[in-house]
Amino acid sequence: MPAVYSTQQKSAITQFISFTQLDRNTAIRALKSHGWDAQTAVNAHYGSGGGASTGSPAAKANLTKLFDRYASAADKNIIDAEGTMKYFQDTDVDVEGLESLAALEIVQAPTMGEMSRDGFVNGWQERNCETVDKQKAYIKNLKREMPGDKELFTRVYKYTFSIAKIPDSKGVALDAAIVYWGLLFSGPLSAVKWTSSNTPWLEWWTEFLNSSWKRSVNKDMWNETLKFAQLTLTDESLGFWNEESSWPSVIDDFVDWVKNEKRGGDKQAEVMDEEY
Structure with a gap:
């Protein structure tokens, strides 16, 4: 009886063949050896001599x-x-x-x-x-891999700061940062889409910054925004946040703004806690 592969495994086989131009059986063997991770299998194929040597x-x-x-x-x-x-x-x-x-x-x-x-x-x-x-x-x-690869997304996200920042400065201009956040957090290839059925996080973040933040975005704020975004997607009630946490002050202010301006004090947060 022929082997039955999941939709994800079939996709990985197609990706591996598309990139390496190798046959299906070779693709399956390579993918099985690397936990059906197409990107890892492709990199291993070329790194092990399947393609040109890295030092060639x-x-x-x-x-x-x-x-x-x-x-x-x-x-x-x-x-x-x-x-x-x-x-x-x-x-x-x-x-x-x-x-x-x-x-x-x-x-x-x-x-x-x-x-x-x-x-x-x-x-x-x-x-x-x-x-x-x-x-x-x-x-x-x-x-193909990007929408499901948070490690890759994090690497690209953190790197983006270096090309987005103002030359000879330590920060990214706020208007530029907002544009990049829009691309990173809402694009079709994004692995971290910062919105949910209950909360338009990215829309609120943008609204808050435009009304309350006048400075550029430094590296700490940039990196912590990603961390904060991921936590809000798993805990919309913001239960992970407290006053003793070492978040940048702008995120502390954003949390207060969300609670008071968007959720009417703690009433909506209590409803969301009940939903969880």
Whole structure:
């Protein structure tokens, strides 16, 4: 009797084959060895010699040549905004989508819309993707994985701060932070959608910041917002929060605002506690 695979396992098989172009039986063996995690299995396949060696001089030469195709005429060690747009077109990356941030995280872009030679070569060499076709396939697979991969989401989220912040400063301008939060917390590829049937958290957060916060967003506030968002999705009553917790003051103020401005004191919170 043929083996019966779950919908998730069938999806993993399809993803593995799509990226590696290997046969179904090889895909199944690889996925079984890695807990049916398609991304891990693909990385292990290439890392173990199924593709070009990470340290291959030929792979590095190919990546260097590929970088030159998009490099700025003014600075050959930089792919500028125009070159990045062309590269995104060639790899099917939506510049306004969450995958653009994931792609820039791979190459550790120093700023939004710009890539360095070392970051590009090293980032793709580590993933054994020395051609546009392989990079395109890798990103395609990444897009499939992102909605269910909170570890990947967290990595992209934390990295985004570095490209979103104001040059030569320690913070992200509030208006820019709100735009990025909108993309990260509400995009179709997001693994952490900050809203629920009972509470439009992201909408409230944005409303509160626009009315009550006048400063830029520092790294601590950026990272703690993700932590706070995840907790609110598991405990909408905000039972995890207390005055002794070491949250940034802006989050403490937001909690007070939610309780008093949106929930009419503690009445709605009590109802939600009963629901839990």
